[in-house]
Amino acid sequence: EVQLVESGGGLVQPGRSLRLSCAASGFTFDDYAMHWVRQAPGKGLEWVSGISWNSGTIDYADSVKGRFTISRDSAQNSLYLQMNSLRAEDTALYYCAKGFGGELLSHCDYWGQGTLVSVSS
Amino acid sequence: SYELTQPPSVSVSPGQTASITCSGDKLGNKYACWYQQKPGQSPVLVIYQDTKRPSGIPERFSGSNSGNTATLTISGTQAMDEADYYCQAWDSSIVVFGGGTKLTVL
Numbered sequence A: 001e002v003q004l005v006e007s008g009g010g011l012v013q014p015g016r017s018l019r020l021s022c023a024a025s026g027f028t029f030d031d032y033a034m035h036w037v038r039q040a041p042g043k044g045l046e047w048v049s050g051i052s053w054n055s056g057t058i059d060y061a062d063s064v065k066g067r068f069t070i071s072r073d074s075a076q077n078s079l080y081l082q083m084n085s086l087r088a089e090d091t092a093l094y095y096c097a098k099g100f101g102g103e104l105l106s107h108c109d110y111w112g113q114g115t116l117v118s119v120s121s
Numbered sequence B: 001s002y003e004l005t006q007p008p009s010v011s012v013s014p015g016q017t018a019s020i021t022c023s024g025d026k027l028g029n030k031y032a033c034w035y036q037q038k039p040g041q042s043p044v045l046v047i048y049q050d051t052k053r054p055s056g057i058p059e060r061f062s063g064s065n066s067g068n069t070a071t072l073t074i075s076g077t078q079a080m081d082e083a084d085y086y087c088q089a090w091d092s093s094i095v096v097f098g099g100g101t102k103l104t105v106l
Helices: none
Strands: A003-007 A010-012 A018-025 A034-039 A045-051 A058-060 A068-073 A078-083 A092-099 A108-111 A115-119 B009-012 B018-023 B033-037 B044-047 B061-066 B069-074 B083-091 B094-097 B101-105
Touching (some): A018 A034, A018 A092, A045 A068, A058 A068, B009 B018, B018 B083, B044 B061
Antiparallel strands (some): A045 A058, A068 A078, B018 B069, B033 B083
């Protein structure tokens, strides 16, 4: 059974940093692209970042480019999102999602339960 | 940047057919997929690669994609289908979501 478990969310002041983690199990982590998708309270889904199976292709939404960094660790079967210079508009539930294939350009067939990030002074 | 447009809301009577559209420039030349999200839950994939259903998704869910519009169709809509629905495609290496459609079954 595929499982994606996010952690690392919390309340943080504007301008500070936070690192999200996603522990993956139930599939061969090295074979699949992974994504972070967020959802602000009461709003729709917003893709944040994606990383291909071998980290060869990485991309970001314009809203986070230059502030967020995605990475993956095959030894730990884990996905990460380093978030710097956080802003109030980054407040959201952050989902980890598994790509259907190894490259970024696919749909997400499994989603975690999300971890909540709140940016406020 | 690429945009996908969905109607904010769609209403349907139980047992009837619901259609939710997703519009984008030359969307028919790309693959579209659809997610269902119920309150307090994570999104669930219901249609991928325009027309395919993941295992476990009822046959009443179907999809199409042509021209500038992808459509999610729910035949014989049930009360349990009431949810938010999001389309998704990609442009270059960027994943794009539609704004979402709230389906009300009444």
